[in-house]
Amino acid sequence: MRPQWLILPGLLLFLFFNIWPIIYSIYISFTNANIKNFPPPPPWAPEELKQARPPPDFVGFANYASILTGPASSGFLGAVFWTLIFVALSVPAKVALGTFVGLLMSSDRVVGKPIMRALLIVPWALPLIISVVAWRYVFDPTYGVVNQLLYAVGISKPPDWFVNKDYAYAAMVVIEAWLAYPFIMTVVMGALANVPRAAYEAAYIDGAGRWAVFTRITLPLIKRPLIYASVMTAAASLQFFLVAFLWNFIQLYDRFMLAYGYYWAFGSPFREYGLAAAVLTMSALLISVFMILAIRLAGLMRGMYES
Amino acid sequence: MAIKIWHALNPEEEAVFKEIASLYMESNPNVQIVFENKAPDLQTAVLAAVATGEKFDLFIWAHDWVGLMVEAGVLKPVDNDVADVLPKFAVPIPQYQGHVYGLPFTAETVALICNRKMVPGPPETFDELLGIMKSYNNPPKTYGIAYVVNPYFISAWIHGAGGYYFDDQTEKQGLNNPKSIAGFEFFKKYIMPYVGPNPTDYNTQVSLFLGGQAPCMVNGPWSIGAVKRAGIDFFVAPLPPVNNTFVPKPYGGLKMFYTTIYASKEAIDFMKWFTTDPQVAKILVDKLGYVPVIKDVQIQDPVVQGFYEAIKNVYLMPTSPKMQPVWGAVELVIQNAIVSNQKTIPQAINDAVEDLCARGLC
Numbered sequence: 003m004r005p006q007w008l009i010l011p012g013l014l015l016f017l018f019f020n021i022w023p024i025i026y027s028i029y030i031s032f033t034n035a036n037i038k039n040f041p042p043p044p045p046w047a048p049e050e051l052k053q054a055r056p057p058p059d060f061v062g063f064a065n066y067a068s069i070l071t072g073p074a075s076s077g078f079l080g081a082v083f084w085t086l087i088f089v090a091l092s093v094p095a096k097v098a099l100g101t102f103v104g105l106l107m108s109s110d111r112v113v114g115k116p117i118m119r120a121l122l123i124v125p126w127a128l129p130l131i132i133s134v135v136a137w138r139y140v141f142d143p144t145y146g147v148v149n150q151l152l153y154a155v156g157i158s159k160p161p162d163w164f165v166n167k168d169y170a171y172a173a174m175v176v177i178e179a180w181l182a183y184p185f186i187m188t189v190v191m192g193a194l195a196n197v198p199r200a201a202y203e204a205a206y207i208d209g210a211g212r213w214a215v216f217t218r219i220t221l222p223l224i225k226r227p228l229i230y231a232s233v234m235t236a237a238a239s240l241q242f243f244l245v246a247f248l249w250n251f252i253q254l255y256d257r258f259m260l261a262y263g264y265y266w267a268f269g270s271p272f273r274e275y276g277l278a279a280a281v282l283t284m285s286a287l288l289i290s291v292f293m294i295l296a297i298r299l300a301g302l303m304r305g306m307y308e309s
Numbered sequence: 310m311a312i313k314i315w316h317a318l319n320p321e322e323e324a325v326f327k328e329i330a331s332l333y334m335e336s337n338p339n340v341q342i343v344f345e346n347k348a349p350d351l352q353t354a355v356l357a358a359v360a361t362g363e364k365f366d367l368f369i370w371a372h373d374w375v376g377l378m379v380e381a382g383v384l385k386p387v388d389n390d391v392a393d394v395l396p397k398f399a400v401p402i403p404q405y406q407g408h409v410y411g412l413p414f415t416a417e418t419v420a421l422i423c424n425r426k427m428v429p430g431p432p433e434t435f436d437e438l439l440g441i442m443k444s445y446n447n448p449p450k451t452y453g454i455a456y457v458v459n460p461y462f463i464s465a466w467i468h469g470a471g472g473y474y475f476d477d478q479t480e481k482q483g484l485n486n487p488k489s490i491a492g493f494e495f496f497k498k499y500i501m502p503y504v505g506p507n508p509t510d511y512n513t514q515v516s517l518f519l520g521g522q523a524p525c526m527v528n529g530p531w532s533i534g535a536v537k538r539a540g541i542d543f544f545v546a547p548l549p550p551v552n553n554t555f556v557p558k559p560y561g562g563l564k565m566f567y568t569t570i571y572a573s574k575e576a577i578d579f580m581k582w583f584t585t586d587p588q589v590a591k592i593l594v595d596k597l598g599y600v601p602v603i604k605d606v607q608i609q610d611p612v613v614q615g616f617y618e619a620i621k622n623v624y625l626m627p628t629s630p631k632m633q634p635v636w637g638a639v640e641l642v643i644q645n646a647i648v649s650n651q652k653t654i655p656q657a658i659n660d661a662v663e664d665l666c667a668r669g670l671c
Contacts, residue, residue: 037356037381047362050570054382055360073667144506144513165509165644166651252640266668269637271630272380 031065031279033058036272058276065280074266078281081255081262082288088175088258089239095179097232100186105220107187108194119191126184134248137177138164164250171257177245182235189231193224226302233296240289259285311341312576313365314566315355317348325596329589333579340575359383365569366576371417371562372403375410375628378567384410385570390577397585400602400620403563405628412584413563415599419462419529420559420619421546422536427524431546435499438525438549442503445524453503455518455526457511458648460639462527465548465557466500467492468624475635477627482635482671484642484658493654495551497647508648530598530616545615547622561623563602634670638662 030040035058042057069078106112107119125133140147141163152160161169197220205215221228246254246261255265263281267274318326323344330342345365347354355368359382378384386408395402395409400416402409421431421438427445432438442453456462460474467474472489475482483489505523507513518526519539526532527548536543548557566580583589590606593599600616601608608614626632638661646657665671 037377041360043360043362048571051359051362051382054570073669077664077667142507162649165649250644252637253644265637269634270668270670271377271633 027279028283030058030276031283032060032062033276034061034064035275035279037275038272040275061276065277066284068277069280069284077256078259078262078266081257081259084171084257085240085242085259088171088178088242089236091175092178092182092239092242093232093236095175096182096235097186097228099179100183100231101190101228103183104187104190104194105216108191122187123184125181126188130181130244131248133177133181134245137173137180138249141173165253167253167257170250170253174242174246174249174254174257178239178242181245182238185235186228186231189227190224193227194220197223229300230302233293233300233302236296237289237293240292241285259288310339310573310575311343312367312573312579313343313345314576315345315347315351315358315365315368316370317346317351318369322597325592329583329592330579332589333582337575337579340579342579355383356381359569364571366572367411367566367568367580369564369566371626372413372565372628373562373626373632374567375403375405377630377633379405379408379410380630383569384567385572386410387568387572387577390574391581394581394585397603399604400563400623401625403565403625403628411565411567412580413565413602414584414590415564415593416561416602416616416620416623417529417531417564417600418559418561418616418619418623419465419527419548420616421525421548422518422528422532422543423525423546424518424521424523425542425544426521431544432549435549435551435555439499441524442500446503449506450522452505452517452523454500454505455514455523455528456500456504456508457514457528458501458504458508458643460636460643461560463496463643463647464624465559466496468558468560469551469555470495471554473624474639475627475629475632477625477629477632480629480631482638482662482665484635484638485662490655490658493642493647493658497654501647509644530600530612533598533612545612545619547615547619556622558622558624559619560626561620562626564599631670634665634668638665 033040039055039058043051043055069075103122107115107122112118139145141149143149143160143162143164146163148163149160163169163173201219201223202215205219210218241260242258243260243264246258247264251261251265255261255269260282263278263285267278267281270277316323316326323346327344330344334340334342347368351368351370352374355378358365375384388409391409391412394412398413400413402412404410423431428441432441445451446453464474467489470488470492472486472492473483474489501508505514505517514526515528515532515535517523518528519535519541521541533545548559550556566584568577568580585603587603587606590599590601590603594601594606594608594610594613598610598613600613600620602620608617641661641664642654642657645652645660646654651657652660662671
């Protein structure tokens with residue numbers, strides 16, 4: 003037997019679980035699949051059901067045309083725009099917070115690090131639904147900590163973080179930063195563990211201040227993992243959906259790409275699966291382009307294939 | 310002969326339904342009735358089953374799925390099979406495009422639930438209610454009323470003013486109808502100022518009433534259990550009329566049996582018996598507090614009586630699946646222009662309708 007055959011089981015599983023669903027959903031995006039005709043009845047289904055549920059029709063690029071040029075296209079493009087703003091706001095917040103805490107947690111002067119590290123990972127480990135419920139209490143317009151604080155500092159009418167679109171959007175940025183900083187923190191801590199102490203000692207002996215040590219030594223040495231983590235977390239921001247869905251979907255649906263697609267396809271009378279698949283395919287394309295550009299520009303792959 | 314019935318009833322309801330079914334099986338020994346609980350997502354279960362050809366006879370849910378389920382190929386019309394029992398009903402039977410797809414056994418809508426310690430008897434007019442709301446409106450200690458401000462709960466005032474969210478006949482939205490706008494304006498001007506904090510949150514509103522912080526709450530029969538458990542001495546009455554022409558008409562739902570394309574004759578016979586037999590209706594009233602929908606039922610319970618009065622003014626929820634996106638549009642109007650002042654009501658309606666139209670849904 004030739005050794006190449008050994009990859010067959012893995013390859014088949016990969017094709018079945020990864021490639022097939024992707025190809026199938028791309029296929030769906032070219033049909034008018036909806037609740038009336040999808041999924042089609044199996045061959046052994048009774049005749050009356052086959053008549054009641056004719057198979058979906060192939061509609062070519064109609065779903066894509068409706069996203070890009072239809073009457074709702076301005077809504078979708080608006081959602082893409084606001085998603086990019088969300089990336090621009092949330093990614094720096096996540097990275098700054100994660101890096102700061104990561105540096106703190108790697109310092110010799112912090113006491114009780116093992117316990118604190120465990121606690122800091124909590125946002126990452128907690129089921130999302132519980133995080134959202136907790137944050138709903140924090141941002142509750144009447145009883146929440148945030149508005150109680152605002153009230154205490156003299157703001158007599160603090161904002162409604164659910165009903166007011168812009169404030170709800172701002173809350174999303176805060177929550178996303180909170181959800182994702184443990185990831186960045188972990189990456190930073192891992193990277194710092196590999197930085198030789200001799201580099202710091204040499205710098206201090208040469209009289210470098212803390213800021214100089216950070217910008218000249220720490221940052222260059224952890225730059226690669228940090229950029230990698232930033233690109234990954236930017237992709238997470240592009241796919242932001244569930245928190246907005248649970249928060250107040252009706253105000254936030256037109257601020258996030260995937261949320262708009264969901265609202266558009268599933269908020270219609272017959273759940274337009276075809277349209278939803280087209281929105282997903284478009285979003286996947288946009289996110290892929292973003293990732294490829296980010297990886298290229300950051301030079302993450304540089305040196306990968308030389309050795 | 311087995312009859313398979315899918316449902317998402319709570320355990321208390323399921324027990325009573327099984328008890329009634331065993332009564333039927335005693336007199337019809339050839340029939341075996343099987344209940345299958347598909348909570349929490351009956352809709353997905355039904356649609357998935359149909360797509361794969363899995364068979365069951367009936368399922369139980371409120372009537373607003375009729376249109377969707379017909380379009381999905383789940384239901385079969387039973388106009389001829391049930392024609393003989395239709396005169397027994399006191400409510401209109403839900404239809405979609407002129408056909409009947411099952412029979413109802415109870416009705417649900419919202420009414421006024423008041424604490425007797427704060428309000429001695431039912432207000433006869435809206436002015437009286439307004440007086441009550443004003444006299445108790447003393448935030449943050451007490452509030453004028455506990456009211457969940459969402460499309461279902463406030464629909465009474467839009468319909469009362471002569472407007473509508475959606476016309477089930479033409480399948481068109483009616484939000485920008487001047488009378489609908491007047492209804493929204495009425496709610497905002499005369500009720501909204503007296504509603505407690507977090508007006509869109511169900512739990513907050515209910516707990517205000519249960520904690521004695523509001524004299525009345527607008528809610529449905531499903532909330533009565535909690536009110537009783539809190540030990541409150543209360544009464545239930547219809548929402549009071551503003552004047553002779555402005556009578557609040559809340560959206561109402563009929564809980565019903567749906568007949569699937571696989572429903573056997575035996576299943577249809579069982580459904581007809583269950584929904585129209587006075588003895589069954591009495592068990593449902595006594596044990597579950599269900600509001601009956603057939604004529605000639607004696608009601609002793611004052612709570613059921615209160616909701617029974619409220620049902621008389623009900624505006625049945627649409628059966629058309631095209632209502633679905635309109636719920637979201639009304640929710641937007643409420644959030645943007647009633648519980649907050651981000652937009653005026655006409656502006657908010659205009660924007661919501663524009664969004665519906667952009668998606669080809671107006």
